[in-house]
Amino acid sequence: MTRRKKIYEGKAKTLYEGPEPGTIVQYFKDDATAFNAEKKDVIEGKGVLNNMLSEYFMTGLGAVGVPTHFIKRLNMREQLVRACEIVPLEVIVRNYAAGSISKRLGIEEGTAMPRPIVEYCYKDDALGDPLVTEEHIAAFGWASQQDMDDIVALALRVNDYLSGLMYGVGIRLVDFKIEIGRIYEGDFQRLVVADEISPDSCRLWDIETGQKLDKDVFRRDLGSLTDAYTEVAKRLGVMPKQANPVSKPTLIN
Template structure:
């Protein structure tokens, strides 16, 4: 497919004009960032892995009736997605205390939460994606109360699917974040899961050892990030189970 006009470039992806109205081509870069891009590296193969893993999760969500923007994978780094109106929030679902939550509340990292907790942060890198309460969201009209109710239901359904998929391959889903977009059909709107779901946007720990298999490997200098992501892909059947250390991933079509 001939690449078209660049629409947007973020820290980990580029969006290009799609081949048909209402579509975009989403390109996965090898860039890894942390701490609001204060830490940055280019890690060969990361974009390929995230493309395939996000395809796996988005396809699985669609199979259980959870709507997403994903249409199909185009190649090893690109996928075709629906163009949506992104709600300017990151929706964070936490099953265990970790990261900023553990630090903020003085909790032991890994402590089980009594129930999944959903947090909202404003999508604004310059402000550090600050947490915002529902009252702010409604007052500033980033989303309506009905939107928030629908987003919470959607996020909990994603959590159920993701937790089960990860547990089945010996991985604990500690937390994750998603973005949600609106698709309009005349005056009717439908909310869908957008952006990506990958180890970039999840905390994934091995059930037995507690080994981290997500971007914390990069944040905390715990080892090779590609190896961690490749391990997740191997367990989910996206890569051969007998694959060894790789820098240019060879993935199953």
């Protein structure tokens, strides 16, 4: 088997050169981090669940006309995606107060936002991914005004899709973050949803009980992270309802 060339290794994924020009293989790791990697652990099966769930969300977005970099899932831990230039921003959409916005503005966790709020963080681990404004983004040339208009439109379309999908299985989409990539086609570029969409990048609460089904389980030591992610996968039909939480997977398909 030919050893693939590693392009980049992040906290949750490793990227390799793809089999064709313009493609990348994303490998989902079991590593879990929080508080800018101050808290770390390895959660067996987490990468498998995030790979399957991200495939499900990206495929669904594509079906409703939201462009993504996703091509196909290759196996239990890997997916093939289009290579793109990542805009150096985390785009956050908040439907309810939680996490940093509660701390910054003194808003009680769980308070419904008057409308979805879009925020931006500059992607830089060394700086702790600081919150930035559109003024910063324009001044430092991270994205043009047209890009920003398109990014907001993409983020809100993702929010509409995910909110409805989750509500249908009894889950409240509290907030989520996405990354945006530029794909160049001749003289033209288009923006696509990139990276991943998974419980690692969303806050998901059970509508009836308020139980957390996302990475806050790890951040706050609330129980088993794989149990929480497995519950999301079962409700969405990504895994059979009778399935056990993923642990030390050996199946390759």
